[in-house]
Amino acid sequence: DEQNLRKRYAESTIASEFSKIMDSMVQKNFIKFLLSQRQKKTPADAGKDLEEHQYNDLLKLSLQEKQGRNI
Template structure:
């Protein structure tokens, strides 16, 4: 009889403790889910900030690239003009020396 009463008491206590254990387990799971969501939120915030910084750096690099290309293009025609002027001067000198050499020979003959 003592055993039956003991078993009945244990069953009653286990039945009354089981919902509390389930509630604690559910609360623990919700806390873990919230921590997981907060961690994911923090990671996505960091990733978003890094992405914005990288986009800004890429934009600045692109603008610098365009400015450098513009400077190269503006420098190139000046160099080309200088080179053409130098070639033209050399051609003029050679032509004038050729004309003078022909003029001297024709007058000597």
């Protein structure tokens, strides 16, 4: 019975770490997508302050979440 408990603990630990890695990869891909969309903007679109503000807020939130996980 103790062996089964250890096995379940190990499996849940692996699943948790895998989930963290996948979340990190999704976040990085999303940031890359946003950056590529930003580069595709025409000069006329560059003056949209609201979009720029939202983009900066998203980057800050992503960084804060990543730092929270590393603690």
